[in-house]
Structure formats: structure tokens, C-alpha cells
Amino acid sequence: MNDPVIDVQNLDFAYNNHLILENVNLKVRLGDFLAILGPNGGGKTTLIKILLGILPFQQGKVTVLGRKPGKAAHRIGYVPQNVTGSDKFPVNVLDVVIMGRLGFLGRFRKYSAEDYAMATRALEQVEMSGLEKHIIGNLSGGQRQRVFIARALACDPEILFLDEPTASVDQPFHSKLYQLLYDLNKAGKTIVVISHDLSVLSSHAKSVACVNKNLYFHDSSEISQETLEKAYHCPVELIAHGPIPHRVLKQHH
Amino acid sequence: MFEVLQYEFMRNALLAGFLVSIACGIIGALVVVNRIVFISGGIAHASYGGIGLAFFAGFSPYLGAIIVALCSAIIMGVVSRGTKHRADTVIGVIWAVGMSAGIVLTDLTPGYNVDLMSYLFGSILMVPLGSLWTMAGMNLIIFLLIFLFYKDFLAMSYDEEFALAMGVPVGPLYFLLLTMVALTVVMTIQVVGLILVIALLTIPSYLAEKYTISLKAMMTWAVIISIVFTQTGIWLSYYLNLSTGATIVLVAAIFFFISGLVPQKVLSRQS
Structure with a gap:
């Protein structure tokens, strides 16, 4: 196997003496499609921001x-949450x-x-041609989100980080976006996406990381109820908007 | 009406208003979009500590103002970027302490009483020729820096975290911006005084932002609007025999309130 494109070893991160991430280990292979799951405040966004160099980390x-x-x-694209x-x-x-x-250009x-x-x-x-000269403030939330996705794609990145990219996107674009990510992934790009959209996770993701202070990695596109429960620290029901996930998730043994 | 132009003080005043407008328009636009109006106000007031120190120690008051303005800009930058609790309160404290130190230091200065008012509200009718050259030099530095780092300042102002992820040195740029704010503030103190600096930094930029669709255009229009305000204010104050700095600010204020009645930018498209 090649060297991992993302390698995290024994990472700790604290904010105001409050431990957000503890002893996180993660290796992401070239061409992976990693879905990051976890409760709000569990440290998903923090982890991505550390990987991007936005947040300095203390240990690891x-x-x-x-x-x-x-x-x-x-070589990196980033679609922030908001x-x-x-x-x-x-x-x-x-x-x-x-x-x-x-990133390409420098100063x-x-x-x-x-x-x-x-x-x-x-x-x-992202199907936004013709809107080049519009001021960003006049776009709808969904259109703006597409612009941010385009901004991440503009450098033809090797790794694409997305933080809840479907949060404010209209439903028809949902599936188009994931088709786009699927195509990019097929073309060899590594995708790291934070999402609650379980239908997509089960159909596109190659591996799953559950983040809730600790990180649980699952090298398969399946995710068990048990995995989710560990990450959320309480039993959860699988909720999907729109079409029902077409792959049934099975229990780990 | 132009016979007054034969007086050097009037020519210098108009020219000073013009030069200060360039810096205020460019830097003011960045101050407004980066939401550092409070820090800018803090730098302006704290710089009075430098003026007091200069009188006390016997060197040029504007040199003192520059030194203290730069120091307080850096301290406020560190405080505002750090994870410090109540950063805005700390900035407010520096604001007041600098000002008070300046007043006490002038109290302690033996000899004649310093004209405090001319620093608080400006002394544009007494700008010497040498100051005009200094202003021109500072404008040139500011213009060059903004020209060199325009795309980086734009990225930082629009989305700081994305800029960081793209390798833009956001930290150094932020301090560079505060340094330029300090230079602009000290320059502008001569024209409208340190209490009114904030008006000239914010009102033209605020008006420009309402009717423009790019940061570049916002800067350009802020400069033009600022020139109109300073020149109008100087002429008005001369004919009505009013304080110049305050008149300039009130001219700006009139446009500020009128703009509240004029609809926002409706142009969504411009080719």
C-alpha cells in the first residue's frame, strides 16, 4: 500500500482547557472516500480545520x-460549513x-x-455558469454553497475536504453534488466529507470515521448501529431525508 | 472666492485634506470589511499617549503619536487574534489608558500649556509643508502595499479560514493592516483630530460599499467621497468661520443620513 495521504498520530486538541479531540489516529489512503460522522460539538470540524492548517494543534x-x-x-480543496x-x-x-x-499562486x-x-x-x-459577475450577497444560500464548492474545485485538488456541503443546498443538487464527488473520486481524488446524509454515506463512502472526542475508523462503506451509538454516546435511529438508503447496514459482530 | 487660495495655509489645508482622503479611503474600506472599527478607534485615542510623551520628553509630537500608535496596534492585534477572554474590553482599556497617559504627561510638562484641542479636533489650517510630504510618502507606501497584496487582503477579508487553508499568511497580513491603520490614523489626526478620525475612516467606506460591487471599487469610491467631504468641509468652515475638523465630519454625517434614504445597491449584475 502507498503512504497514506493523510496521517494523524496521537492527536490531542484542546480549546480553553477543554479537550475536543483525544488521542486521534487516522490514516487515509489515496483515492479514499472518507465520511466523517459524529454529534455536533464532537470535533468533526475541528479535525478538518487541523488537517487544513487553520487550527494549530498542541500534541501529536x-x-x-x-x-x-x-x-x-x-493540492487541497476546502468547502467550509458556513x-x-x-x-x-x-x-x-x-x-x-x-x-x-x-494556494497555487502564492504572493x-x-x-x-x-x-x-x-x-x-x-x-x-457546479452548474453556475453565467453567474460570474453576480455579487455573492444576491445569491440564494444554495447557490452560494455551489460557489464555495467551485472555489474548492478551482485548484483541481488531490484531496477535497467538505464540511456538511449539503446543509443549505436544494434537494435536486444534493444528488448531483454526490455524483460529482463520486466522479472526482473515481478519477483518483481523495474525498473527505463531514455529513449527516446517511443515504449517501452508505452508497458512496469507502470508509467512515466516527468522531466524538475519540475517532473510530471503519474501513468499509458499511456502518453499524453500534458504531454510530459509540460516536453519539446514545442509541440513534437512522434518519434519512428523501429516498431511503439502498444499502441496509448490518450489525458488527 | 478663489482669492483665499493665495494664502499658503489654505492651499496646504486643501492639499492635506486631499492626501489624507487617499489613505482613509483605501484603509477605511479594509477597516470596514474586516470589522476593526473599534480597534482603529482604540489606536487613534491611545496615540495621544505618544503626543503627551513627546511633549514631556521634548521631541516631535507626531513622531510620538506614530510610535505609540504602532505599539498599541500590535498589542491590540495580539489581543484580538488570541483566544483571550473579553478581547474587546482589553482594547477599550488600552484606548482609555493611552489617552489618559497623554493628558497626565502634558500636565507634567513644565512651561506653556499645550493646545490639547488641536490634537483632539485637528489643526488643518496649520499643516506645514513638510507634513504634506510625509503624508504623500505614507500614501505611497500604503498604495504599494495594497497593490502588492490586494488579492490576499481580499481573500483574508472575505473568508479568513479559507485564506489560511490556501496558505495565505493571514496573521502577518492582519498586523500589516493594523500598521497601515496606525499610519493612516496619525496622518488623519492633523486634519480632523483623533476623536474624529473614525468618521473619516468609516463614513466614506460605508457609503462606497453600499453602491459598489468589488473591494477595489469600494476603495476607489471611498477615496473620491472622502475627497469631496474634506474639500467641502474646509471651504464651508472657512466661510462660516467654524472648526474645520468638525465641519468635515458633519458634512460626512449629512451624506451618511441621506444615504439611509437612498435604496441599497440593486445592481446584481455588471458586465
Whole structure:
């Protein structure tokens, strides 16, 4: 097996003396489709932000694409959960999407024609062509989410991190988004997605990590009731919106 | 009406208003979109500590203001970026302590009584030629820095965490921004005084943001609007025999309230 693209060893993370993540170990293989599950406040977003180099961590060893978090920015795409302060900001769609090229470009250089071409192509992928010049504040929540997905795709990333990407997206785009992720994954990209959308997890995900302070890794697209219960610390019912999951999850023995 | 232009003080005043408007428009736009108005106010007031120190120790008051403004900008930056509890309260404390230290230091300065009012409310009719050159130099530095790091400042202002994930050095850029705020504030103190600085940093940018669709356009229009406010204010104050700094701010305030009646930007599209 190749070296893992994401390697986390004995990671601890505390915020204001409050332990959020404890002794987390995770290896993600190239081409994996990892779904991260867990209760709110369980540390899912924190884990992703550590992998992206947004949050500095206190203890443990973390490498992403063989480098320290944040040092391989040009090979990584990121769709955050919600973007702060974006409502009235004077910026148009294309200018937001092209921010996805920043990791490539570094400082002291202007966006080139190629950067704009990549941004335009990313907008096509999320079916937002023709809206390039619209100000971001005038878009609906779902449209904005698509723009952020395009921004993540603009650098043609090797690893794509998504934090609840379907939270504010319209239902028809749900399945299109996961089809897009499925296609990208098939093309060799590694996908790491935080989601509550169990139907998609069971049909697309190749592995599952349950995060609730600790991390439980399952190298299979199946996830048992027991796994979920461990992560949520209480018995849960499987709830799916819309179509019922087409794969029945079985109990671990 | 133009015969007054034969007086050097009037020419210098108009030119100072013009130069200060450039810095205030560009930096003010970043202050508004990054929501650091409170920190900027803190830097302005704390800088009075430097003016007091300069009088006490006998060196140039604007040098003192710059030094203390830069120091307080860095301290406030550290406090606001850290995980410190009640960061805004700490900034408020620095604000008041700097100001008080300045007042006590001028009290302790032997000899003549310093004209406190000219620093609080500006002394634009007494701007010497040398200051104009300093202002022009600072404008050039600010313009170059913004030109070099425009896309990075835009990314940081719009979505700081995404910028970080893309390898943009958000921390250093933030401190660079606060440094430029400090320079702008000290420059502007001469025109409208440290109490009114915040108006010239925020009102033109606020108005510009309402009717523009990019940060670049917001900066440009903030500069233009600021020029209109300062020039109008200076002429009005001359003819009506009023305090210049306060008149400039009231001119800005009139437009601020009128803009509340004018509809928001309706242009969703511009090609």
C-alpha cells in the first residue's frame, strides 16, 4: 500500500482547557472516500480545520500529502460549513471562486488567464455558469454553497475536504453534488466529507470515521448501529431525508 | 472666492485634506470589511499617549503619536487574534489608558500649556509643508502595499479560514493592516483630530460599499467621497468661520443620513 495521504498520530486538541479531540489516529489512503460522522460539538470540524492548517494543534503528529498541515495548500480543496461575513461583501462570484487558486499562486503574483479558465471551469462543474459577475450577497444560500464548492474545485485538488456541503443546498443538487464527488473520486481524488446524509454515506463512502472526542475508523462503506451509538454516546435511529438508503447496514459482530 | 487660495495655509489645508482622503479611503474600506472599527478607534485615542510623551520628553509630537500608535496596534492585534477572554474590553482599556497617559504627561510638562484641542479636533489650517510630504510618502507606501497584496487582503477579508487553508499568511497580513491603520490614523489626526478620525475612516467606506460591487471599487469610491467631504468641509468652515475638523465630519454625517434614504445597491449584475 502507498503512504497514506493523510496521517494523524496521537492527536490531542484542546480549546480553553477543554479537550475536543483525544488521542486521534487516522490514516487515509489515496483515492479514499472518507465520511466523517459524529454529534455536533464532537470535533468533526475541528479535525478538518487541523488537517487544513487553520487550527494549530498542541500534541501529536499530523501530515497531509507528506507535509505539515497548511503546507500543501495548492493540492487541497476546502468547502467550509458556513462562510462568515459574506452577506453584504462587495465581491462577485468569479472573484470568490478564483480565491481557490491562491494556494497555487502564492504572493506577489496576479491571477493569470489560466487561473480564470480554471475558475470558469469549476463554475461549470457546479452548474453556475453565467453567474460570474453576480455579487455573492444576491445569491440564494444554495447557490452560494455551489460557489464555495467551485472555489474548492478551482485548484483541481488531490484531496477535497467538505464540511456538511449539503446543509443549505436544494434537494435536486444534493444528488448531483454526490455524483460529482463520486466522479472526482473515481478519477483518483481523495474525498473527505463531514455529513449527516446517511443515504449517501452508505452508497458512496469507502470508509467512515466516527468522531466524538475519540475517532473510530471503519474501513468499509458499511456502518453499524453500534458504531454510530459509540460516536453519539446514545442509541440513534437512522434518519434519512428523501429516498431511503439502498444499502441496509448490518450489525458488527 | 478663489482669492483665499493665495494664502499658503489654505492651499496646504486643501492639499492635506486631499492626501489624507487617499489613505482613509483605501484603509477605511479594509477597516470596514474586516470589522476593526473599534480597534482603529482604540489606536487613534491611545496615540495621544505618544503626543503627551513627546511633549514631556521634548521631541516631535507626531513622531510620538506614530510610535505609540504602532505599539498599541500590535498589542491590540495580539489581543484580538488570541483566544483571550473579553478581547474587546482589553482594547477599550488600552484606548482609555493611552489617552489618559497623554493628558497626565502634558500636565507634567513644565512651561506653556499645550493646545490639547488641536490634537483632539485637528489643526488643518496649520499643516506645514513638510507634513504634506510625509503624508504623500505614507500614501505611497500604503498604495504599494495594497497593490502588492490586494488579492490576499481580499481573500483574508472575505473568508479568513479559507485564506489560511490556501496558505495565505493571514496573521502577518492582519498586523500589516493594523500598521497601515496606525499610519493612516496619525496622518488623519492633523486634519480632523483623533476623536474624529473614525468618521473619516468609516463614513466614506460605508457609503462606497453600499453602491459598489468589488473591494477595489469600494476603495476607489471611498477615496473620491472622502475627497469631496474634506474639500467641502474646509471651504464651508472657512466661510462660516467654524472648526474645520468638525465641519468635515458633519458634512460626512449629512451624506451618511441621506444615504439611509437612498435604496441599497440593486445592481446584481455588471458586465
